[in-house]
Amino acid sequence: MTRVSIQKATYGEPGIERLLGPLGGMGNFVEEGDRVLLKVNLLSAREPEKAVTTHPALVRAVALAVRDAGGRPYIGDSPAGRFSERALRKAYKKTGLEALSKEEGIPLNWDTNSRRVDIRDGLRLKQVPVCNFVLEADKIIALPKLKTHSLQFMTLACKITYGAVPGLTKARYHGRFPRRAAFADMILDIMACVSPRLYVMDGILAMEGQGPGSGDPVNLGWLLASTDPVAMDISVCRLLGIEPVAIPVLKRAKVRGLWPEAMEYPLLAPGEIGCQGFKLPNTTDHLLTEKKQPNKRPLVTERCIGCGECREICPKEAIQIEGERASIDRSKCISCFCCHEVCPEKAIELVAERKG
Numbered sequence: 001m002t003r004v005s006i007q008k009a010t011y012g013e014p015g016i017e018r019l020l021g022p023l024g025g026m027g028n029f030v031e032e033g034d035r036v037l038l039k040v041n042l043l044s045a046r047e048p049e050k051a052v053t054t055h056p057a058l059v060r061a062v063a064l065a066v067r068d069a070g071g072r073p074y075i076g077d078s079p080a081g082r083f084s085e086r087a088l089r090k091a092y093k094k095t096g097l098e099a100l101s102k103e104e105g106i107p108l109n110w111d112t113n114s115r116r117v118d119i120r121d122g123l124r125l126k127q128v129p130v131c132n133f134v135l136e137a138d139k140i141i142a143l144p145k146l147k148t149h150s151l152q153f154m155t156l157a158c159k160i161t162y163g164a165v166p167g168l169t170k171a172r173y174h175g176r177f178p179r180r181a182a183f184a185d186m187i188l189d190i191m192a193c194v195s196p197r198l199y200v201m202d203g204i205l206a207m208e209g210q211g212p213g214s215g216d217p218v219n220l221g222w223l224l225a226s227t228d229p230v231a232m233d234i235s236v237c238r239l240l241g242i243e244p245v246a247i248p249v250l251k252r253a254k255v256r257g258l259w260p261e262a263m264e265y266p267l268l269a270p271g272e273i274g275c276q277g278f279k280l281p282n283t284t285d286h287l288l289t290e291k292k293q294p295n296k297r298p299l300v301t302e303r304c305i306g307c308g309e310c311r312e313i314c315p316k317e318a319i320q321i322e323g324e325r326a327s328i329d330r331s332k333c334i335s336c337f338c339c340h341e342v343c344p345e346k347a348i349e350l351v352a353e354r355k356g
Contacts, residue, residue: 002260011057022266032070037137041145042077045094051207051217056096076109076133083167109133122189142196146203148211157229174336175315184248208279238270295353303347310339
């Protein structure tokens with residue numbers, strides 16, 4: 001029986017002790033002196049109210065619980081794009097994690113090095129570079145953000161470990177695994193390699209629509225905790241009224257025998273607090289209409305300021321900056337939507353591809 005603890009919460013009163021009570025409390029996961037990585041979602045440098053990254057108030061609450069249990073928390077992730085001290089400094093400041101670090105004395109990771117790690121039973125990857133800040137932790141607590149994702153439809157607990165892979169390597173994997181099923185299998189390979197002891201999901205201020213970087217904030221007021229990322233993601237789908245096997249990573253997890261045999265909800269069950277009308281990305285139109293899955297392509301709009309972040313992350317070098325505006329070479333584009341993920345101006349839209 002796999003437990004998923006769900007409760008209503010606010011950033012002012014997250015109630016971490018109550019949330020973790022049914023799982024044995026923080027002391028069940030952290031021992032005296034443990035160096036504990038709080039693996040946040042740090043996709044890009046956005047303000048907390050944009051719902052792109054894990055909210056600093058939740059990070060604070062979990063960090064203080066780790067300290068109370070005798071652990072030594074530190075914060076880390078590898079954002080999209082180039083993994084550098086400059087990129088980290090910008091992201092930490094914008095997301096409120098820099099201020100949190102100073103106020104509570106919680107270290108931020110600055111190590112941008114990585115080492116290759118074998119994946120014994122990987123289907124898509126047999127080796128993967130993993131960031132040092134992940135490998136050097138005694139324990140890992142993952143703090144995923146509840147968000148939509150244009151390629152994988154939702155980005156939840158299973159995908160949080162993708163941030164253990166350094167910077168532009170993630171973009172290269174988009175190029176190697178452009179199909180949704182293959183990409184999902186790659187995510188599951190990394191998840192098996194980097195295994196957090198505990199997952200606490202930030203679903204208080206979530207993201208709907210064109211996530212993971214250009215969607216709309218939505219106040220759901222949920223916190224979830226579990227030791228099983230697949231169970232957590234299934235539970236989120238039930239909360240939102242989404243068929244779990246419609247999410248590529250959960251479908252592949254079911255094929256690979258990773259679904260729990262049974263789940264228990266000791267606090268609140270999805271049927272008690274679920275919501276209606278949650279908006280998925282337009283790449284999921286087929287889930288609602290049962291029509292053939294549409295082909296989408298990225299389109300640069302007039303909001304583009306030519307910052308170049310899309311060019312840097314594109315795994316196929318399909319983007320150039322021409323006259324202070326991005327231009328996409330359709331002959332090279334594989335529709336991985338990395339450019340859409342990182343655009344700070346929401347200037348790249350995903351539109352139906354015209355035939356002929």
